[in-house]
Structure formats: C-alpha cells, structure tokens
Amino acid sequence: MPLTRLSLRLRIFLFFAALALGNLVALVAGLVFGFEKLGHSEALDGFVIGGVVAGLVITGLIVSVWYLFDENLAKPIERLAGHIRARTHTAIDTELDQTAGRYLGDLAPAAAAITQHLNETRSALTESVQRETIRLAQEKERLEALLSDVPVGVLLCSATHQLVFYNGQAVDLLGGAHAPGLDRRVFDYLNRAPILHAYERLLQATDPDAASDLLCATTADGRTLAARMRLISEGEDHAVTRKAGYVLTLRDVSADMLAHAGREALMDELFDRIRRPAAALQSLIGVLIADDGPTEPQARAQLRGAAQSEAGHLAQAIHTLFERHEAMRADWWPLAMIRASDFGEAVKARVAAEGAGDLLAVSAPLMLRIEGFEMVALIATLVARLGPGRGDKRLEILEEGAGALIALEWQGEAVAIAELEAWLSAPLDVGMADVTGRRVLAAHAADIWPERLHDGRHRLCLPLREARRIGNGPRPVARKVVYDFDLLGREKENEIAHTPLEKLTFVVFDTETTGLLPTEGDEIVQIAAVRIVNGRRVASEVFDTLVNPGRRIPAVSTAVHGITDAMVADAPDIIEVGRRFHKFAEGAVLVAHNAPFDLEFLRRKELLIGLNFDHPVLDTVLLSAVVFGQSEVHSLDALTHRLGITIPEEARHTAIGDTVATAEAFLRLLPSLKSRGLTTFGAVVAEVRKHGRLLRDANG
Secondary structure, X not given: OOHHHOXXXXXXXXXXXXXXXXXXXXXXXXXXXXXXXXXXXXXXXXHHHHHHHHHHHHHXXXXXXXXXXXXXXXXXXXXXXXXXHHHHHOOOOOOOOOHHHOXXXXXXXXXXXXXXXXXXXXXXXXXXXXXXXXXXXXXXXXXXXXXXXXXXXXEEEOOOOEEEEEOHHHHHHHOOOOOOOOOOEHHHOEOHHHHHHHHHHHHHHOOOOOEEEEEEEEOOOOOEEEEEEEEOOEOOOOXXXXXXXXXXXXXXXXXXXXXXXXXXXXXXXXXXXXXXXXXXXXXXXXXXXXXXXXOOHHHHHHHHHHHHHHHHHHHHHHHHHHHHHHHHHHHHOOOEEEEHHHHHHHHHHHHHHXXXXXXXXXXXXXXXXXXXXXXXXHHHHHHHHHOOOOEEEXXXXXXXXXXXXXXXXXXXXXXXXXXXXXXXXXXXXXXXXXXEHHXXXXXXXXOOEXXXXXXXXXXXXXXXXXXXXXXXXXXXXXXXXXXXXHHHHOXXXXXXXXXXXXXXXXXXXXXXXXXXXXXXXXXXXXXEEEEEEOOEXXXXXXXXXXXXXXXXXXXXXXXXXXXXXXXXXXXXXXXXXXXXXXXXOOOOXXXXXXXXXXXXXXXXXXXXXXXXXXXXXXXXXXXXXXXXXXXXXXXXXXXXXXXXOOOOHHHOOOHHHHHHHHHHHHHHHHHHHHHOOOOEHHHXXXXXXXXXXXXXXXXX
16 A cells, blocks of 8 residues: 555654664664674673663654654644645635644644635635626526416426426425425336336427326325426437436316316216206196197196196206306315405405595404405495495404305495395406406305394395414425426436445434433434535425434433423334435435444334335544544534534534534535545545544444
8 A cells, every 4th residue: 555545643653663663673783793793691681681771762762752743743734734625625714723733833824824815815706706696696586486486386307307406386296294305206206107108208209399298196195197298408409318307397186187077977967857857847748738638627737737846846956056066166266365354455445446435344364265356346346336325334354154254334225135136247347348246256156145233234245155264373384496407417326435425415314312322222302314415405305303212301311402201292203203214315325423323223223114224324523534633523513613613502412403513514524525535435435444443434
C-alpha cells in the first residue's frame, strides 16, 4: 500500500518507529563490534547492561519526541486540514479555531486568514448571484403556485418509472399510508399493467405529440383514475427515445362512474315503474273506445274509474322519480363548500351594488355546499323583488339538522305563492337567459316558501341539504409541488459499492428509546426520518411517529426526550411502525449518528415485523472521523458546532430534531469526502472501516 494513502499521524509514527529501530540496531552493532575487539568474556555483562540502558534511553527519547510531534504537529495539522476542507466546500461562517495549531508557527493564522478571505469571497459571490436570480426565483414560485392549484393530479416519471415530480392533488388521489416520494416507483401507488401498456404504445408510435388515455386503479384503495400519458421528447428535434420519461395527469372518476351507474339504474326503474300502469291505462282506454266495448253506463263508469286510478298511479310514479332525479342531480352537480359568513357578505355587497337598499346579514359558523355565484344572484334578486316597501330586510343563515336554512326576513306585506313563483320563473341576471331561480333551486334539490313569524314579520325559507359546522380543525397541509428534474436522466447503478454518492437516495433517521440497553428489554418510543434525494433534503417527505413500547417509560428517559407514557398510550406498536418505516426507507441508504445503537433496536424486531433491515448504512460519527480525524470529539453537538449548524434547544433530544441536524451535518460532510477522492459508496465504507476502533461499521 503506498505511504501516501496513510494518514499523517500514522506516517509520522512509522518514521519515529523506524528511527528508533535504526538507533537500536546501530547500538547493538556497536556493542557487538566493541566486545569482539576487547576479547574479554568477563566484560559481556557490562556490555549487555550498558546496551540495555542505552537502548531504553534512546527509545524513551524517541517516544517522547514522537509524542510531542503527534500532539503538537500531526494532530493539529489533521484538525486544521479537516476544518479547512469543511469550510472550503460548505458555507460555514464561524471563525477557524487557532488554538490547536499554536505550535505550528504562522500556519494556523495563515489558514484562518485563508478561510476568512474565502468566506468573504463566498458571501460577495452569493450576494451577486442572489441579485441576479431574484427574477428566476419569483418565476419559480409562481410556477409552483400555479401547478399546486391545478385541479388534477400531475406525476412526472423517468424512463425507469421513478417519480420526478408530483403535486398536492396527486398526493390526495394516490392515498394510502405511504405518501408519494421522489425517486420512488410509480407502481407503488398505481397498478402496473395499464401504465406499462400505454408507455410501450407511445414508444412504438414515436410521435412526440401523441398521448394515450387510460384507466388505472390506485394500489391503496382501488379508486378508479382516468389518466392521460404523454412522453417527454428530448433534443432539438424533439425525438422520442427508449429513455424518455412521461407525464401522467390523473383525475378521480370513481364518483362519476357511481353517478353514471345510479342514473342508469334510475332510468331502468323509471321505465319499469311507468311501463305497467301505462300498459294497463292503454288497455282500458282501448276497451272504452272499442266498437264492441261495454255500453252499459255502470260498466263504462267502472272502466273510467280504473283508468283514472291507473293514471293516478302513473302520475305518482313520475312525480316520485322526478324527486329522486332532482336529489341525484344535486349529488353530482358541481357544488363547493363556502363559508356562510362569506356568502352573506357577498349577498349584502351585491344588494348594495344594485341599489336595492340595506341588508343585515347574520350567519352561524357554517360551511354551505352551494353554487355560490348563482345562489348569491338568486337571494339578491329576491331582495330586489321585495322592493323598498318591505323594509328592514335581514338575511339569516341557521343550522338545521344535517343542513342549513337560509331565511330572508322583512317587515311589511306578505308575498303570495303566485307572486313568488313568478319571481322564480324569471331569468336571473347572471349573463345566461336560461338560468332562473327555479333552476338554481333544482340544482340544489331545494325549494323555497313564505312563512309568517310570530312577531308579524315575514320570511322566505330556503333549506339546504348539506352543511357542516366550522370547528378548530387541524391546520391545512400546504399543497406543494415536489420535484427534481435531474432525476429524469439518471440511470441506476447495478452495484451500490460503485455508485457515486450523488446518485444514492439516503434516509437519515433517529430513534428515542426507554433506555440504552436493548438486550435488557429497552424499546423504541419514537422514530423520525427524512429523505435526501439527489443531494438535497426533501422537506415534505418526513417520517415522524411515536411508538407504544409495551412497557413503562422510566422517568430518567422522559427527562431526556420528554416522551411520557400518556403520549404513547394510543400510538401504534413497533410492528406497524417498523413496517411503515421499512417502506419509507425502501431502496435507500440509511444514515444515522451512532447507527449501530439505533439499528440494534430495529434488527431485534425483524422477526416480529417480518422484514429485514439489511439496508446499506453510513454513520456520521465515522464520517466525522474521516474528515476531522479520530482525535476530535464526534458527538452530534460537537459535529454540528464544527459545521456551523444550530439545533434549537427545544428540538435537541427529539427524534425529528436530531434527525434534521444529522441530515444537515451529513450534507455538509459530503463535499469534504468527495474532495478527498471518496466519491462512491464503496470507497467511503472502505475508509470508515479504518476507524473501527472508534465505532464499528454497521454494514454487514
């Protein structure tokens, strides 16, 4: 092995070892030569004693000098090299610690000056780049906002069917316990066969503008999705190659299919219920008008009675089916949830804009399922029709059962049914002549009628079928788009040992436990993890859950991580959490700080979980030793301090807080590893195994 591949400390040690060995050999040779020249055997003891004493003195002097060199030269140089390398490749703005190199003359101040100048140059360059890229950043934000509100799910996949982009609607559509993640296979969420068939069909077409419509189902809950696939062409000629990625747009058609099936069933029932009374009515009428029909008044009266009865049955059947059709229409009509207060203010503003007087709007804390624009137009039109003669108008929205009641009250003359029907039959001022008040009511499967109140006031009552009370629910999840277009052209390596670090997906994780001894029955109480794809942490892809350990949590452990027995009482057990975490980490390299400790807890549960945690592993303790040398302190606090990472005090010793800190430290260590030529996973593992005295490598 070339000496250049050995560490500086080891090379200095070997130098002094060789020096000591050479001195001892020279001493022994001199004593042997002197003894032979003297030729007196009785002097042998004196030569031996003198040689041993001289050898010990020489060895002691050389060991002492080596120790001084190691402590004051080799170790400081190794530490300075690690700090300089880290600052060269990572934005660390803290000053370089010069105390370690106080015996190196001007080397430590020179290194501090270099790193300070580097920081100043980097800051100036960063400011310049930020000024030049503000416009691009704003356009990127606008594009992300636009794509996040697209009313369909959008997936962008590579040629190997790995996710490169997804938006918030896609997360809702795909469902399941495992949210989509970058660089995961789309077949984890959608059935494979329709997608592969459409992809091959488009590849064979070789038309960059071709698209394929398909139906596929989600693997989580079997929902039917209508999808459109289009290939991504490459190059100036927009050619389609076998390595082309594709875009999938998704729309949930399960409800549409159910509604269609319901309408078909309604039509079948309509014909079935009308056919029999219509046939009987036709027969009776035929008998009445036939030439050979009964002539007696009594018989003809009986036939007319039977015909009227059948006609009544027919009318009742048609009326019932009409009501059911209107209810079904309201179910599939595109209605949205609107705040009752917003609806009331919209009506008030429209009434004021049309000069129809003042309107007092009062509403309960409700969400109404209505077509807002048309319903506002209807109520505002009714207010205008009431006219100035009916004063003190009030719009109140009340909770009523599972729905709501819109009540338009006034002081003055009542409204007749015929007058109300005329108002409802007239077109509303919405820009379309066929939109009437009656049509708006039909779309909501609702009706409206006048009532007299006990205090002499009158009101129009319009009940709504569906509404819900506004509560203090959870904060809405930000509907972000998640993407990394560099994944489109990335090819998978066959062997992980030869895979470049930037092509690997990492899952950084941490656990909190009941204690430090898994062999003595200690268990996991929390697991947290984040994903690093293509050299960056994906902020939206987080795993964080409490675990019921099946035993009490000691007070001394609660004092460290803050997790109590009450907090984990309703949490899932390690079997469920372990399977979910295994799925989250599928196909990734596990990264942890002191990984053998965390993995020991997981690997002891493999039989219960039914899965093996045989992932490749990297440990930030060992990576820190590679970059900064074994002589440094390699705790998470010390490592983050050296790398300029701040851990909020409230996040320290929580699984997610330590996980994020470890992930940031890992990302800042990667450039230093690459600068030393450690560019592949296998090269890094080979290097960290040289520090086995510090901590054993967690790879098998």
